[in-house]
Amino acid sequence: MHIPDGYLSPSTCAVMYAASAPFWFVAVKKVKETLTARMVPLLSILSAFSFVIMMFNIPVPGGTTAHAVGGTLMAIVLGPWAAVMGISIVLLVQSVFFGDGGILALGANCFNMAIVLPFVGYYVYRLISGSAPSGSKRQWIGAALGSYVGINAAALCTGVELGIQPLLFHTANGTPLYCPYGLSQAIPAMLLAHLTMAGVAEAVVTDAVLAFVRKSAPLPVKNSFKKEVTA
């Protein structure tokens, strides 16, 4: 889902930076207000954790494997605004240092994976789990569905961003200048992969890690998965 540079026009990149900027601004403000000084190293280390688990190949039904992002997991554990910051940092390190995702396309990648994914995932989880007791079936289903819907919402956004390129940016004779695939090709291509594989991987990782969090409660989690705050 990481869009490299060259796939999106500079104006699309600028629009996506502008769309992400208010979220980054609020995230920094909220994190400063709500997180203690102790959380600065913790959030950094959890970002590193997120980076590494993105490299894990999760076996999914069908005999194949897929990568997870862990965005909904981070949103459930630390809150969606902390997830915005944490995943944005991961995406910045990935694009600048590891070449995964473009530098100009960073705004778009952050919008999809660090904003849409954790927010959609978190609110779907909240909607389904409601006030259900800790560890109830509704919570597990909420977390799994939130992860699944969140990553697919992010994939849909990626598909739309890629798909509008040939419609908006082409030469007078119709030569596409950036991603050559229109909406009718880009959206199904992105969604097919995520509806069948990556969504499942995301749900598996979220539920499995939350099961661990519930058992040992090592984190100051923001919801009823927590047994006690140990920080």
Added chain:
Amino acid sequence: MFFYRKDFVARTLAELTEALQRAVFTHRYARLPGLLQRVDPRVKLVTLMVFLIGAAMAHRIETLMGLYAFSLFLAIISRVPLGFFLKRVWFFIPIFAGIIAVPAIFNVITPGRPVFTVFRFPDPISLLGLVHIPAEITVTEQGLKGAAIFVIRVADSVSLAVLLVITTEWMRLLSALSAFRFPRMGILMLAMTYRYIFLFLRVAEEMFLARRSRTVGHTPAREKRRWIAGGTAFLLNRSYNLGNEVYLAMLSRGWNGRARVLEELHAGWLDALWAAFSLLILVAIVFSEKGIG
């Protein structure tokens, strides 16, 4: 998100090792006495970003090819081995862009002036009224040109980004970001994240290696998922404990909640020369786009 049929442990191990190796090699070239290594990271960041935007805005194949040649020239005068540079740039992203650009050369995706016909159906095909395939499948001029622009642009962008990274030490890059008023807290978090990524890469590598050395025969998918979930949870637990330990270590060294950048950057005559040269290249890009020269 990509999917593989290979063993998940072997695949993950390969990816983790590759990430570690990439980091080691990157550090090696950042300290060489080449041109880009000597340029002030602030000046380098701005100029390479301008080239990156130039590559994104260029519409002519000639301009994009010129920029690619320029990036190769920069690699050579920065003493980056060409073989390493080409491998680092072309491996995966531009090759992948090339593969995904192939269907776009046909009239099904990019209509236009036919260059040659690949296949003829007796009649046009319509699938459920959603997908329309013309009777004649042709490679179009617009499709070929669009694919070429797309792949070269991606290669240009990756080349410029790689040049920035392999010729700049991470801490100097962070100092440059700090000079551009990037929030100090963000820089501190970036520096810490970067540092702990390597620790976790190593831990994860050992974890997967241990798993591989203990595995004989077929493991059911459910069991694989349980193992990877346990591993992820183990890393999460370790992250949390480490976060606490690092915080206490920071407190003991006088951390007061304010981030500081220690390195003072100084621009000199070489930076001024490099900036002037970059401006010339930018003018050349603009003229090339207008079809002059």
